[in-house]
Amino acid sequence: xxxxxxxxxxxxxxxxxxxxxxxxxxxxxxxxxxxxxxxxxxxxxxxxxxxxxxxxxxxxxxxxxxxxxxxxxxxxxxxxxxxxxxxxxxxxxxxxxxxxxxxxxxxxxxxxxxxxxxxxxxxxxxxxxxxxxxxxxxxxxxxxxxxxxxxxxxxxxxxxxxxxxxxxxxxxxxxxxxxxxxxxxxxxxxxxxxxxxxxxxxxxxxxxxxxxxxxxxxxxxxxxxxxxxxxxxxxxxxxxxxxxxxxxxxxxxxxxxxxxxxxxxxxxxxxxxxxxxxxxxxxxxxxxxxxxxxxxxxxxxxxxxxxxxxxxxxxxxxxxxxxxxxxxxxxxxxxxxxxxxxxxxxxxxxxxxxxxxxxxxxxxxxxxxxxxxxxxxxxxxxxxxxxxxxxxxxxxxxxxxxxxxxxxxxxxxxxxxxxxxxxxxxxxxxxxxxxxxxxxxxxxxxxxxxxxxxxxxxxxxxxxxxxxxxxxxxxxxxxxxxxxxxxxxxxxxxxxxxxxxxxxxxxxxxxxxxxxxxxxxxxxxxxxxxxxxxxxxxxxxxxxxxxxxxx
Amino acid sequence: xxxxxxxxxxxxxxxxxxxxxxxxxxxxxxxxxxxxxxxxxxxxxxxxxxxxxxxxxxxxxxxxxxxxxxxxxxxxxxxxxxxxxxxxxxxxxxxxxxxxxxxxxxxxxxxxxxxxx
Numbered sequence: 001x002x003x004x005x006x007x008x009x010x011x012x013x014x015x016x017x018x019x020x021x022x023x024x025x026x027x028x029x030x031x032x033x034x035x036x037x038x039x040x041x042x043x044x045x046x047x048x049x050x051x052x053x054x055x056x057x058x059x060x061x062x063x064x065x066x067x068x069x070x071x072x073x074x075x076x077x078x079x080x081x082x083x084x085x086x087x088x089x090x091x092x093x094x095x096x097x098x099x100x101x102x103x104x105x106x107x108x109x110x111x112x113x114x115x116x117x118x119x120x121x122x123x124x125x126x127x128x129x130x131x132x133x134x135x136x137x138x139x140x141x142x143x144x145x146x147x148x149x150x151x152x153x154x155x156x157x158x159x160x161x162x163x164x165x166x167x168x169x170x171x172x173x174x175x176x177x178x179x180x181x182x183x184x185x186x187x188x189x190x191x192x193x194x195x196x197x198x199x200x201x202x203x204x205x206x207x208x209x210x211x212x213x214x215x216x217x218x219x220x221x222x223x224x225x226x227x228x229x230x231x232x233x234x235x236x237x238x239x240x241x242x243x244x245x246x247x248x249x250x251x252x253x254x255x256x257x258x259x260x261x262x263x264x265x266x267x268x269x270x271x272x273x274x275x276x277x278x279x280x281x282x283x284x285x286x287x288x289x290x291x292x293x294x295x296x297x298x299x300x301x302x303x304x305x306x307x308x309x310x311x312x313x314x315x316x317x318x319x320x321x322x323x324x325x326x327x328x329x330x331x332x333x334x335x336x337x338x339x340x341x342x343x344x345x346x347x348x349x350x351x352x353x354x355x356x357x358x359x360x361x362x363x364x365x366x367x368x369x370x371x372x373x374x375x376x377x378x379x380x381x382x383x384x385x386x387x388x389x390x391x392x393x394x395x396x397x398x399x400x401x402x403x404x405x406x407x408x409x410x411x412x413x414x415x416x417x418x419x420x421x422x423x424x425x426x427x428x429x430x431x432x433x434x435x436x437x438x439x440x441x442x443x444x445x446x447x448x449x450x451x452x453x454x455x456x457x458x459x460x461x462x463x464x465x466x467x468x469x470x471x472x473x474x475x476x477x478x479x480x481x482x483x484x485x486x487x488x489x490x491x492x493x494x495x496x497x498x499x500x501x502x503x504x505x506x507x508x509x510x511x512x513x514x515x516x517x518x519x520x521x522x523x524x525x526x527x528x529x530x531x532x533x534x535x536x537x538x539x540x541x542x543x544x545x546x547x548x549x550x551x
Numbered sequence: 552x553x554x555x556x557x558x559x560x561x562x563x564x565x566x567x568x569x570x571x572x573x574x575x576x577x578x579x580x581x582x583x584x585x586x587x588x589x590x591x592x593x594x595x596x597x598x599x600x601x602x603x604x605x606x607x608x609x610x611x612x613x614x615x616x617x618x619x620x621x622x623x624x625x626x627x628x629x630x631x632x633x634x635x636x637x638x639x640x641x642x643x644x645x646x647x648x649x650x651x652x653x654x655x656x657x658x659x660x661x662x663x664x665x666x667x668x
Binding site: 004006007010014018025028029032050051053054055056058083084085087088090091092094095096097098101102105106109110113116117120123124157161164167192196199203206207209210213214261262 | 559560563567570574575578579581582583585586587589590593594605606607610611614615617618619621622623624625626628629630631632633636637638640641
């Protein structure tokens with residue numbers, strides 16, 4: 001019995017995606033308690049709050065209003081991002097019948113879906129092997145799994161839709177070019193082709209709207225790549241590759257859907273784009289040197305680790321070493337192959353690469369300060385080029401060796417991808433399984449008690465949870481799990497403290513005597529008070545004027 | 552679209568869904584399987600049916616139905632959640648999208664019948 005070639009392809013893709021999912025869900029295997037830094041907890045809480053109140057949420061809930069209230073410049077009390085990602089999370093929680101696991105499962109699915117959307121585009125442009133190899137590498141992409149671990153989840157899904165938007169545009173311009181050729185055809189057939197073109201134009205607008213719902217950056221990246229693609233086609237063919245009427249349909253779809261389903265967030269987005277506008281749009285003086293640098297001039301964000309701005313660690317192995325550079329020559333060859341061939345599919349990839357280059361250097365043009373965050377899609381552009389570079393190698397040799405050489409190169413690629421990139425990804429993601437940066441079962445228990453036993457607008461001061469001194473991620477997670485406002489240690493809000501949470505668990509887990517003693521000393525002031533909650537080395541006291549006077 | 556005679560790709564898709572649900576059950580128990588099956592059947596399937604009305608390839612149909620599901624399904628659920636309980640809104644949104652898919656399929660079937668082949 002012979003297997004159909006499509007069956008082999010589906011089986012290989014399934015193998016790649018299941019391996020990706022296995023590695024990406026390592027943090028959830030054996031521990032479903034929350035992880036994620038910075039804004040991760042906020043992406044959990046809106047959906048969680050919707051489900052617990054069984055109602056949609058329009059305004060920022062009290063417990064996070066001190067952090068996110070006012071971030072929507074157009075409607076300061078309203079949600080700062082469109083609600084679609086958080087609603088998806090709430091739906092998953094409801095369908096899964098659990099508060100934590102379905103949320104993190106859907107996040108893992110959404111963050112890793114780039115492996116499939118990239119396959120979809122690259123398969124259509126260059127065939128199975130470039131798509132498969134590129135997707136294999138994407139499954140181990142440090143850029144992508146780090147964003148997943150840090151918790152920039154909506155942004156990740158938004159960027160994952162870029163290949164689909166670009167696919168729609170590619171198919172649209174292809175069918176538009178075919179329709180302009182003077183070929184005899186049935187009137188009915190022409191009508192069908194026109195309808196198909198309208199469908200691609202409309203879908204392009206709809207996918208962009210989807211990107212806007214999750215994070216505008218993905219939409220900007222897709223529009224940037226689209227503009228360069230159109231520009232390159234105009235330069236190559238000396239004619240406009242679209243009809244203005246079709247373009248109006250696509251843009252109309254984007255605007256109508258965005259305004260209809262995220263009406264309170266469109267204004268915020270527009271204000272962000274304006275000079276000096278928005279919270280993320282602080283402009284910086286032009287830095288022209290960045291035009292000639294890739295990472296060196298960009299690594300200026302104290303919130304990002306150094307490896308984020310090195311090629312070998314982000315596209316090879318976090319352990320470094322010579323082998324971690326193995327993709328770089330292939331990337332150079334891939335770019336060279338694009339420049340030499342210049343068919344529409346190569347121009348699309350070049351456009352994507354050019355948009356990446358420009359969007360990661362926006363400050364040069366005095367626009368915003370979000371260029372660093374645009375690095376999130378570097379692997380999405382690089383990895384197909386690396387695969388193309390590899391598969392271009394046989395073209396340098398005699399024809400009779402092509403297929404054997406190609407098979408050998410593919411085998412070497414797969415081995416290196418697994419041994420170098422895969423091993424690094426596995427180590428990092430498995431290391432998160434029982435990391436101290438995650439909420440412990442004791443802390444989750446205390447947060448659940450606070451949710452059930454304190455008033456909704458209670459203000460809680462946390463002393464002891466890891467990073468409490470600078471309001472780090474775990475304290476934010478405690479707040480959203482308790483659905484209560486956890487006070488920032490800025491010396492002002494402490495006046496309104498209703499409850500004090502004393503948490504020894506992290507200090508004990510670290511066996512750090514100094515840390516334990518500092519908490520003990522702080523707790524002394526409650527020596528005559530009775531703890532309302534006292535379990536597993538976590539205690540909750542009513543403030544009763546004991547704090548901040550003695551703090 | 553005739554589900555009594557699934558295509559080669561559709562058989563694979565059903566198999567993959569069953570495999571994903573089984574693996575989720577194995578790793579995370581009922582909550583894992585419920586999440587995968589719930590997401591697939593309640594909010595991805597209506598869009599997959601809807602895109603069946605257009606002349607799209609199977610991979611296009613899957614990709615577009617994923618995009619539409621993650622963007623359009625929560626959009627409707629969210630706004631319904633202001634006029635009814637959120638958990639009810641999820642089911643009502645699903646019913647509405649299934650109904651929308653049925654209407655679009657019927658309209659396109661009529662158009663195709665009218666058009667000379």
